[in-house]
Amino acid sequence: MSEAIKSKSKDSNTWYSSWFDTPYYHILYKDRNYREAQIFMDNLTHYLNLPEKAKVLDLACGKGRHAIYLNQLGFDVVGADLSENSIAEANKNANDTLHFVVHDKREPFEQKFDAIFNLFTSFGYFENIDDDIKTLRAIKESLSEYGFAVIDFMNSHHVIDKLIPEETKMVDGITFHIKRFAIDGFIIKEIDFEVDGKKYHFTENVRAYTLEDFQKMMNEVGIYLLDTFGDYKLKKYHKNTSERLIMIFK
Numbered sequence: 001m002s003e004a005i006k007s008k009s010k011d012s013n014t015w016y017s018s019w020f021d022t023p024y025y026h027i028l029y030k031d032r033n034y035r036e037a038q039i040f041m042d043n044l045t046h047y048l049n050l051p052e053k054a055k056v057l058d059l060a061c062g063k064g065r066h067a068i069y070l071n072q073l074g075f076d077v078v079g080a081d082l083s084e085n086s087i088a089e090a091n092k093n094a095n096d097t098l099h100f101v102v103h104d105k106r107e108p109f110e111q112k113f114d115a116i117f118n119l120f121t122s123f124g125y126f127e128n129i130d131d132d133i134k135t136l137r138a139i140k141e142s143l144s145e146y147g148f149a150v151i152d153f154m155n156s157h158h159v160i161d162k163l164i165p166e167e168t169k170m171v172d173g174i175t176f177h178i179k180r181f182a183i184d185g186f187i188i189k190e191i192d193f194e195v196d197g198k199k200y201h202f203t204e205n206v207r208a209y210t211l212e213d214f215q216k217m218m219n220e221v222g223i224y225l226l227d228t229f230g231d232y233k234l235k236k237y238h239k240n241t242s243e244r245l246i247m248i249f250k
Contacts, residue, residue, distance in 0.1 A: 014125075014127075015125075015202065015203050015204065015205055016082070016125045016204075017082060017083070018202070019191075019202040019203075019204065020062075020081075020082070020083045020086065021083045021084065021085045021086070022202075024174070024193065024195070024200065024202075025202075026062075026063065027171050027172050027174060028169070028171055028174075028176055028191070030171060030172075031171070032120075034065060036232055037065075037066060037069075037119075037120070037232070038066075038069050039232060039233070040119075040152075040232035041066060041069055041070055041073070042073075043232065043233060043234050044117070044150060044234070045070070045073060045075070045115075047234060047248075048115060048148050048150075048248075050075065050114060050115055051114065052074055053074060053075065053076050053097075054075050054076065054114040054115060055075070055076045055077075055078075055111070055112070055113045055114050055115075055144070056070050056075045056076065056077045056078070056113060056114065056115045056116075056117065057077075057078050057079075057080060057109065057113040057115070057116040057117070057142065058070065058077060058078070058079045058080070058117050058119070059080055059105050059116055059117065059118045059122070059139070060080070060081055060082075060105060060118055060119070060122030060123075061079030061080060061081045061086075061090065061100070062081055062083070062086050062090075063086045063089045063090050064079045064086075064087075064089070064090030064093060064100055066117075066119060067079035067090070067098065067100070068090075068093050068098065070117075071095070071097060071098040075097075075115075076097045076098075077097065077098050077099075078099050078100070078101065078109075078111075078113070079098075079099070079100045079101075080100070080101050080102075080103035080105070080109075081100075081102065081103065082102065082103070082104060082105070083102075084102050087100050087101065087102045105118075105135050105138060105139075106131055106134040106135050106138055107138055108137075108138040108139075108141035108142045109138075109142040111142075112142060112143060112144040112145075112147065113142055113143060113144060113147055114143075114144050114146070114147045114148075115147060115148050115149070115150070116139050116142060116143060116147070116148075116149040116150070117149075117150050117152070118139070118149070118150065118151045118152065119150075119152045120152055121152070121153050121154045121206060123135065123151055123153055123209075124153070124206045124207035124208075124209050125205070125206060125207075126207075127205075129207070129217075132207070132209075132217065133217050133220060133221060136217055136218060136221045136223060137221045139223075140221055140222070140223055140250075143250060147250065148226070148248060148249070148250050149223075149248075149249050149250060150246065150247065150248055150249075151214070151246070151247045151249075152244060152245075152246045153209065153214075153244070153245045153246070153247070154187075154206070154243075154244065154245065155230065155237075155239070155242045155243060155244055155245045156187065156208040156209060156210055156245075157210065157239055157240060158240065158241065158242060158243055159187060159208075160182050160187065160208065161240075163180050163181070163182065163187075164180060165179065165180055165181065166178070166179050166180075167180075174193050174194075174195060175193060175194070176191055176192075176193045177191070177192045177193065178190070178191055178192075182208060185207060185208055186205050186206065186207055186208060187205075187206050187207075187208050188203060188204070188205055189203065189204040190202075190203050191203070191204070210245075211228065211237070211239070211245055211247075214245075214247060218249060223249050223250070224249055224250055225247055225248075225249045226248045226249055226250060227247075227248040228245065228246065228247050228248070229244070229246040229248075230242025230243065230244055230245070230246070231243055231244050231246075232244065232246075234246070
């Protein structure tokens, strides 16, 4: 694997570098519907008509569950994430056609990919919009001549409309107290819990981008938006009712 492992030092104090690198993040979200996610991968790769052994990048891959599944579908996959702990865990599954690297998504890859997937609202974390534009530019520069990219984002209109202000979840004996609110163009989630007498507080700050916001950024970078979908079955996107905003571009 020739891709250099990137340092995450410049982001060591951000909410995402601290929260995503803890075991508690993975505990809280352990019950995500991965079967639904696999159906999404099946639908997406079929729609894109990716060639056999296509080179695929799972950008912000976490522990690599979806990269692993994409590899099982027969693709040559790289999973990239800023979390060193997540990549260390993912690397236990590495093989000749499945590699994992610590990587800042604002930086392009030297190798080119036939498809780049940024899945499950792994975008809009940065405080500065310029960093999101850098990410889009890096994706564009990392695509092969005939490659496609996919961003699977929340539908901000729907999320804000259905926002649950407060919630308590018990997972693996840990009681997570969760508050949600929208302010200054961000959707904020505050997470408080206690483990072994120690109190923890984390936040998730995701910019509430709309389709129009993405279109403006894509135009600035010279990206062509080809199609939009509103759920993992690739049904049409509807601003007020769709749960997801899935964008196919190149």
